[in-house]
Amino acid sequence: MTTFLKVNDQFPDIALPDQQNRMTHLSHLTRSSLLDQHLGFSDGYPLILIFLRGYFCPRDQQQMRQMVEFQSELAVNYARLATISVDPPSVNDAFRAGLNARWPFLSDESRSVVKQINILDETEGEYAYRAQPYTFVLRQTLQIQAIYNGWFFVGRPTLEELRQNLRTIMQERADYRYEAYNDPAVRQVRIPQQEWEYGTPSPGASGLPVATGSIRWFDKDTGVGMIAPDNAEPDIFFHFTAIPGRGYRTIRPGVAVRFEIVTGQHGLSARNIQQIE
Incomplete structure (x- = not known):
């Protein structure tokens, strides 16, 4: 057959x-x-x-x-x-x-x-x-x-x-x-490293709203994760480039963070993620 x-x-x-x-x-x-x-x-x-x-x-x-x-x-x-x-x-x-x-x-x-x-x-x-x-x-x-x-x-x-x-x-x-990647909407989620070149900006300096929460999960293989906001809103997506720094950055689940919220055409995402000591 x-x-x-x-x-x-x-x-x-x-x-x-x-x-x-x-x-x-x-x-x-x-x-x-x-x-x-x-x-x-x-x-x-x-x-x-x-x-x-x-x-x-x-x-x-x-x-x-x-x-x-x-x-x-x-x-x-x-x-x-x-x-x-x-x-x-x-x-x-x-x-x-x-x-x-x-x-x-x-x-x-x-x-x-x-x-x-x-x-x-x-x-x-x-x-x-x-x-x-x-x-x-x-x-x-x-x-x-x-x-x-x-x-x-x-x-x-x-x-x-x-x-x-x-x-x-x-x-x-x-x-x-x-x-396709050099588009403002994409650059808000997949953040170019140059944005952190002169140091980490204070949360909110960009004019975006600021929230706190904890890392729900982070996948080291794909470089993406989710944040559970403290205000019980739906989990917020992030890409590893949203963590200020150089090279490939990782973050552990459960870590408390402060971050800016980007409201995009395809949902919420976090940027300028900073660990709360």
Whole structure:
């Protein structure tokens, strides 16, 4: 059987358990980040979706080793990657750990997805009813950008082919050009370091309202967090650049802070965050 899906078709927004048995929708992988939402960039991110025969297949092992080499580049390109096999989550978890892979491995044990898109392999004996090794490159909306039939290994995408696919998708983003970030509304949230060059300004010196609260959480990987205001208003978003200083700044959850409030088109954000001793 060969998939009926074609380039520009809509890939189904399937939901499958990952290697930790957490239900995962494809649209959750491609949606825009919290920072993007506050900046007004709602395009989301592309997804490379790879169907595997399984851990036992030497061709799959080779493709996965290539993707392990590629995963750091995907991270800085804000592209997403996921694999799907019919193995249970525990098997996927072991395979993933052995590869040192950091992307989700989804489990289609019931074969519902591989049947839905018509890629069930019925030719094998010992390892029957596996997925045919297809790779789909999906746009943020899950529209198909490219399809690779990997029955023979040469049919699987090279890293350079994937780069070209991703470049084509990313170039269409509203924020692909420098000018999108050099916008006053964006600079209020993602604050240029030069604003702290001559020292930390007093809260309120900018004319913005000042509030106090405590750090609800801060994600060091993404550089974003939330502040719980003392006045019990909704939590307020912040980017690490809202903490005066140079380089990459972090802050611990629970720390008491004073900050300025920016009311933007896409919600409240904090700037000039200063720890209260």
